[in-house]
Amino acid sequence: MVWDLERELPVRVLRAARRRVDAVAFSHDGRWLITAGERELRVFDDRGAQVRALALPPVEARLVGGRATGTVHAVAFTPGDRHVVVAGDDGLVRQFDAGGHQVQVWEHPASILALAVYADGLVTGSAAGRVSSWRWDGRPLWRSDHDGSVAHVAVSTDGGLVATAAADCTVRLWDRTGTATAESPLARRSVGVAFPADGTGLLTATQVGALEVWEPATGEARDDRPVRGRPGE
Numbered sequence: 001m002v003w004d005l006e007r008e009l010p011v012r013v014l015r016a017a018r019r020r021v022d023a024v025a026f027s028h029d030g031r032w033l034i035t036a037g038e039r040e041l042r043v044f045d046d047r048g049a050q051v052r053a054l055a056l057p058p059v060e061a062r063l064v065g066g067r068a069t070g071t072v073h074a075v076a077f078t079p080g081d082r083h084v085v086v087a088g089d090d091g092l093v094r095q096f097d098a099g100g101h102q103v104q105v106w107e108h109p110a111s112i113l114a115l116a117v118y119a120d121g122l123v124t125g126s127a128a129g130r131v132s133s134w135r136w137d138g139r140p141l142w143r144s145d146h147d148g149s150v151a152h153v154a155v156s157t158d159g160g161l162v163a164t165a166a167a168d169c170t171v172r173l174w175d176r177t178g179t180a181t182a183e184s185p186l187a188r189r190s191v192g193v194a195f196p197a198d199g200t201g202l203l204t205a206t207q208v209g210a211l212e213v214w215e216p217a218t219g220e221a222r223d224d225r226p227v228r229g230r231p232g233e
Contacts, residue, residue, distance in 0.1 A: 002033070002048070012048040022072045027081040034084055036072035041086065041096075054100040056086070074115045076122075078136075085122060087112035093124060093134075106134050114153040116162075123162050125150025131164050133178060142178030146170075154193045154202070161216055163202050165190035171204055173216055182219025186212075 002012035016024075017037030024035045032051075033044045043052035056072070072088040078095070083103065087093045089111040095104035110128035117123075121135045127149040133141040148168030155162050161181075162174040169189055173182040188206040195202055202214040212221050 014044055014048055014050075016042050016044075023075045025075045025077060027077040028079065029081055032077070032081065034075050034077065036075045036086065041072075041075065041084065043084075052098075052100075054096065073111070073113045076115055076117045078117055079119050085115060085117065087115045087124060089127075091126075093122070104136070104138055106132075106138060108132065113149060113151050114164075116153040116155040118155045118157070118159040120159055123153050123155055125153045125164055125166075129166065131162070131174065131178075133162070133176075144174060144178045144180065146172050152190050152193045154195050156195045156216075157197060157199065161195070163193045163195065163216075165193045165204060171202070171214070171219075173202070173219060182216070184214065184219045184221070 002010065004011045016035035019038065021035050021037035024033065026033055031046050035042050039056045041054040041056065042050055045051050072086055074087045076085050078085060083095050083097050085093055085095045091108040091110055091112060093106040093112055093115060094102055097103050108124065108126055110126040110130065112124050112126055114125035115122055121133060121141065124132045129146050129148055129150060130143060131146055131150055132143045135141060146164050146166045148166035150164050150166050152165040153162065160176050163171060165171045167189065169186045171184055171186060171190065171193060172180055175181050186204060186206055187210060188208045190204055190206055192205045193202065202216050204212050204214065214221055
């Protein structure tokens with residue numbers, strides 16, 4: 001379901017799976033929406049019409065490391081919106097082109113719960129608490145550990161900062177070398193993190209409906225504007 005944020009009303013209802021959708025993502029230009037559910041990727045245009053469907057490799061398939069695609073936890077369009085990347089509980093991140101051909105694979109020793117992309121590469125977060133930064137050619141840039149499984153990852157527009165939110169109810173900031181620069185506790189588990197396009201800070205949302213704005217330089221919540229709210233308030 002696609003929502004109008006101003007009116008808080010649904011504007012599109014898409015049939016993306018028979019029973020369950022595990023992950024969704026918009027393209028960078030806002031023209032496309034990709035969904036993952038029941039071992040299938042579907043791409044919709046801005047009118048809600050399905051324009052592409054891609055079946056993921058079957059469970060019995062023997063792929064990289066002897067693993068097959070299981071539940072998908074994260075999907076994203078690459079910069080330029082020509083390819084998509086898919087991550088799941090098999091510990092693999094796969095990159096597919098527009099024709100559905102697999103063009104790159106990044107292997108991890110644990111399930112991947114989150115990923116974020118930027119111009120030079122991608123960052124992944126695993127169920128084991130590992131945060132990994134990769135180049136598009138498959139080479140690793142750095143790896144670090146966040147206490148608790150990493151459920152959400154965001155990368156600033158210039159790639160200079162990475163934010164991770166983990167099951168230990170903390171949000172942590174990392175620089176481009178993988179060094180942790182700040183950490184702050186959250187009242188409840190996070191349901192999302194994001195860097196606004198205008199570079200004004202870091203946004204986090206939690207299970208209780210709280211939205212907070214953080215200062216990346218210090219890891220502190222800003223108090224110069226309302227930082228908590230619930231839908232409809």
